[in-house]
């Protein structure tokens with residue numbers, strides 16, 4: 001077997017072993033539970049949630065913001081890594097794109113879960129009004145879904161052709177790969193079109209990703225609410241997305257390396273580099289957090305002080321400090337040391353970053369709603385506070401599991417490490433006389 | 438008739454309204470200026486109310502109820518979205534007169550079939566700081582001229598009409614609740630489940646026909662409700678339910694173009710003069726919302742704040758039938 005063939009065998013998608021099967025089944029069960037809870041919510045109304053007239057957005061929206069955020073570096077990183085043409089990034093790009101794609105699809109879905117009348121979804125298109133930030137969100141999310149699909153798909157074409165050949169024995173699999181490879185033969189013309197398209201999409205995705213995060217921030221900062229009404233929110237959200245995106249990528253990278261024994265491709269060097277990126281992201285985010293929380297503490301009028309007090313020392317203090325220390329300070333302190341950037345410690349930190357980032361979104365959404373301008377009066381006592389109900393947890397878990405399931409399915413059927421590029425970079429590519437695969 | 442400064446003589450005021458075709462017949466007024474109707478609904482229960490000239494009298498509580506409105510008014514969706522030409526509806530709330538009688542809330546709840554847990558009109562127990570006196574503050578949708586709710590609504594389900602009223606098209610609303618997040622006055626409520634309005638409608642023999650002009654008739658699950666400024670009453674020449682239900686004449690309602698507002702007793706005032714004389718202001722106007730509701734400060738109050746505490750329920754604004 002030639003080196004090239006060995007590489008294909010190594011990188012071609014494989015059937016799941018025991019753990020893979022258990023994992024997938026587990027995810028499917030969680031998704032199904034989520035769907036059941038959602039159907040119940042449709043029937044009974046959103047009464048089954050713990051949202052009420054004061055806390056009118058809860059964990060659905062914070063989860064939505066989380067998905068939007070994590071979709072950011074997955075994609076933007078990919079674009080930057082692609083545009084910089086650094087060879088070391090080859091094994092990471094596709095993983096990043098897969099995460100981005102799964103996350104943005106789920107972002108689109110989760111916002112529907114929050115709607116009181118999902119049956120009227122089409123009104124967004126029939127009666128859409130341009131001045132509403134939600135309309136901007138609808139436009140930008142659909143655009144981003146399309147672009148992340150393209151940036152995932154176009155570079156896949158040569159690999160799909162390779163796989164179509166490789167799976168010759170299994171006709172149906174081979175046929176599918178062949179079908180999706182769009183009759184890729186590797187002719188000069190095809191290469192030209194492909195590389196041009198990748199360039200265009202990679203350039204496009206950067207502004208779109210930035211706008212996406214900013215529009216998401218504007219959902220909040222276009223209101224008068226204390227804690228949301230901030231001109232700092234756009235860059236603040238971008239920086240936060242940078243952090244959680246990097247964290248997400250590292251986590252998935254680590255798991256895939258373990259599961260598929262990709263130590264030859266995803267090396268310690270990759271972890272070291274990603275660790276540095278994460279420190280950098282955290283530092284930038286820290287700066288915006290100081291702007292967002294510490295500065296107002298000096299000049300805030302009474303109502304705002306109350307809001308900040310609740311975060312610093314009040315009801316939400318444990319969560320606030322967990323998120324700030326666990327998601328920002330600790331990663332910085334640990335990852336500035338090279339030892340901290342070894343795969344395992346980095347993986348643990350990255351997981352912590354992802355988890356705290358999820359709660360961070362919760363802290364952005366919920367406490368502000370508990371500090372309206374009018375005093376909270378004339379509503380049942382339970383409306384004065386919020387913690388997600390069982391239905392909400394089930395549905396949110398369902399969406400998270402669904403995102404992981406999409407990633408899992410893509411990983412099952414796509415080469416996570418680009419075969420063609422890797423072969424080319426290692427100089428072991430084999431083509432026929434015309435340079436075709 | 439009293440002829441204090443700013444008080445238009447009642448007769449001419451009435452005639453004026455007749456000409457406008459607004460509030461023509463609703464405000465039957467007795468000598469003391471109460472909404473006492475020749476009505477057989479006496480309950481035997483006496484309540485204390487304040488007359489327009491500040492005297493406290495006892496009347497039967499049944500006599501304070503206005504007759505409920507009507508099924509006849511529904512206008513087309515297009516008309517409901519456009520609003521009435523040549524009008525700019527405003528309300529004035531005189532905080533110095535409010536003693537938390539809550540008749541406004543009861544009447545609003547009853548006539549909009551509000552059966553959830555959050556009323557559209559709430560009387561807040563307000564106290565700005567430790568060294569200012571507490572007061573009662575009725576608050577409903579402010580029908581802002583720069584309505585934050587309308588700006589953020591993605592589907593034009595909540596809209597501003599040319600007569601100044603902000604309404605909701607519950608047949609279009611997608612239930613995103615962005616408007617609720619945007620409204621600084623917390624006046625919007627959400628139908629978290631299927632509203633159970635049957636009993637409330639039967640009680641007044643009302644058959645629901647949906648119109649944005651009569652919110653709550655019926656309320657629709659998964660959509661937003663709020664005070665509609667009662668255009669369904671205005672169209673019949675009547676005052677909003679809360680205005681006519683208030684025994685203390687806290688509310689005045691009218692047309693800013695006419696520069697006239699009328700209280701529940703049927704007395705009309707010049708809006709501009711009233712606001713000037715009594716230092717009227719708009720709540721949270723610094724945000725740039727420009728409400729259509731004006732407040733007269735709680736100065737020279739004719740009653741004690743604590744009397745209102747009797748009615749105050751911190752955790753309830755919609756009274757449930759036993």
Ligand code: SF4
Nearest residue numbers: 578579581584586620
């Ligand atoms: S008070 Fe609130 S709901 Fe009413 S118009 Fe103003 S912003 Fe809209």
Ligand code: SF4
Nearest residue numbers: 590610611613614616
């Ligand atoms: S909840 Fe309804 S009225 Fe409010 S912004 Fe959304 S669609 Fe508009």
Ligand code: SF4
Nearest residue numbers: 545664665666677679
């Ligand atoms: S104007 Fe009508 S809807 Fe608004 S508070 Fe008064 S009675 Fe209720």
